[in-house]
Amino acid sequence: MKMHFQLYRFNPDVDQKPYMQDYHVELEDSDKKLLDALVRLKAVDDTLSFRRSCREGVCGSDAMNINGKNGLACITDLRDLKQPVKIRPLPGLPVIRDLIVDMTQFFKQYHSIKPYVINDDPPPERERLQSPKDREELDGLYECILCACCSTSCPSFWWNPDKFVGPAGLLAAYRFIADTRDTQVNERLDNLEDPYRLFRCHTIMNCVDVCPKHLNPTKAIGKIKDLMVKRVV
């Protein structure tokens, strides 16, 4: 099967500005995923640059914009894609080369929410106890793979990547707020009480639409907002 791709190309060493390059590639039956096609393209043109590792949707390396929508190349079915398949880097982040973006801002926001359990009580000999029901509160939160599909599809993040935490960071914030082992709920809410950090979210839901792990940052954001309201009352 032959497929037609248009890939965003930019190599700062040689290019003045980015351009779209056409590729027509003969695919084997065994090529199922967009990542398979990209690997095949790279064997023909080794200058093509993109990140990849696990090839099974768990590491979060190969997020990109595929026919206008963010997703992971390794779990995107080739045969469902409308041709020419237009591949661009994740929107809103500086492009380093081809499909590789600079994720510094994204991780900075993640780090800003103190993404670790804080518990000031000295740890017991054995595990801290947590009921299955309390543990269930973390489902749909802890599975995030930090791929950035969500934050880079969020208009609020595009305009204020330095000030708005973004859906991935806020999902993580709620993951620690919801953990019964964490003793810092108030401090965590203080950390987000700001016109930008949390409240730039206008519930546009793009983030939910693109998350390859079917997580729901909007819902987590809503829960944080609820807690803020409750604390005022």
Added chain:
Amino acid sequence: MSVPVRKFDAVIVGAGGAGLRAALQLSEAGLKTAVLSKVFPTRSHTVAAQGGISASLGNVQEDKWEWHMYDTVKGSDWLGDQDAIEFMCRQAPEVVVELEHFGMPFDRLENGKIYQRPFGGHMADFGKTPVQRACAAADRTGHAMLHTLYQRNVRANTQFFVEWMALDLIRDADGDVVGVTALEMETGETFILHAKAVLFATGGAGRIYSASTNAFINTGDGLGMTVRAGIPLEDMEFWQFHPTGVAGAGVLITEGVRGEGGILLNANGERFMERYAPNAKDLASRDVVSRAMALEILEGRGCGKEKDHVLLKLDHLGPEIINHRLPGIREIAIKFAGVDPIKDPIPVVPTTHYMMGGIPANYKGEVVAPQGDNPEVRVNGFYAAGECACASVHGANRLGTNSLLDLVVFGKSAGNSMIEYIKTERQDWKPLPANAADVSLARLARLENQTGGEEVADVRNAMQKCVQLRAGVFRNDENLAKGVAEIKAIAERAKRTQIKDKSKVWNTARTEALELDNLIEVAVATLISAEARKESRGAHAQDDYPDRHDDEWMKHTLYDGATRSLSYKPVHTQPLSVEYIAPQKRVY
């Protein structure tokens, strides 16, 4: 050419479970530590681990570390070092509880304790009855563990060098390790990282095979760097295979499919397992099934255009059972095999899963190499932990869930050893040798100037095909001898690979070529070590020598890269405090 130098107390290469656990130890001790990783830490392949991490917590039934130790020794087919195995199994409850304290989202039992599930080979009372020992976070234990360890390192302010690729180990005239060279991928610049102690935690090398459950980045870089620096590799013939990885994709399909009644078919539509295992059939043990599948393929009864896989048929179970009991597998089959198992069989191949061998280390995480008559002299300043290391706790065959445990136990232990060494034996940096970066610069210059060579992808494909065919689940003298000759020829071709992309910024053609150098070292070591071992033990199933021979072969292989020759060293039979577990016939 002068290469910029940066100084650290410690350099850790690798940010998977092992590297991150060690980093935490060093950062919390206040040492200036650099952690290098080819990928952002949470993208390391530890993230893909599913089933669990073992520890005799006894949360469900009574359990003891002595029983865990017995299972591990037996699982290793008596090639594991019993001091290291005792150390690991004793430490297990403590390090797992620690992970919980770090915030790892384990599943819970009704009483609030960590949930534990049954797993293959986990038994109570020295092999008598099954016990629930695998501590799990759903079927995402590796993800939960890796993210937690990363998060804890963020808290400890660990300094990460993300998307930096270590190129070579630097040793001085005494043979002591004084640092590494590394390539910053974003700029294409080469640096020397000058250190008092260096830890390798670079993970597996499953990509020497064409079918592997391993990630693209699992290219055995730590092993390549180690042999290039004149230190041997241990037990490289031992690779664990899983019978049912999705053909072409490598993603795992659980044994539970066959448990529910799924069967394996060859190109003639024959249920071939009936011939190999008349009683257990498709549910024979993993090595038996993997071996049978390999034989069918070698003898030309494989399926597909390339005759390179067999089929796992389960449509006869009906949609009810498939949707109810195997929904995840259905999803994987649809996603990665493009077939809906309700209608069509899943193409599967025995799939390389785990490297039991690696950089020779002891239970303190110190790298040890032969010197004169002593097979285990410490290489000063050099440490290894995780899948790249051979401690050796897994011996000839690893038990499920013992790898995640290995990462945290030996990551922590190596971290502690490094702290001790830096505080007592190497308070100051040893000087760098002149031209410390020469080996790396020569490799880079070769790639820069090479013309008329072969494509990296072509040589890599040839290597993967060779290793897959010659050092698979099913081995024999003739096949291995052919494999040794072939891989040596392929290694010559790898010296002349050519890249078209010569630019500096994020040049993945260059990093893939550099990775190929490492893959080739691992592949050659694997074939030469396997060819020499004239017995069957654990994962090394040699048809010409179907039995285990303890008198002659209960010993570790050491492969020397410069001479491509082998030597051997004894297994540590003496545990730290308990009695020696003497070899027995391995029946389950």
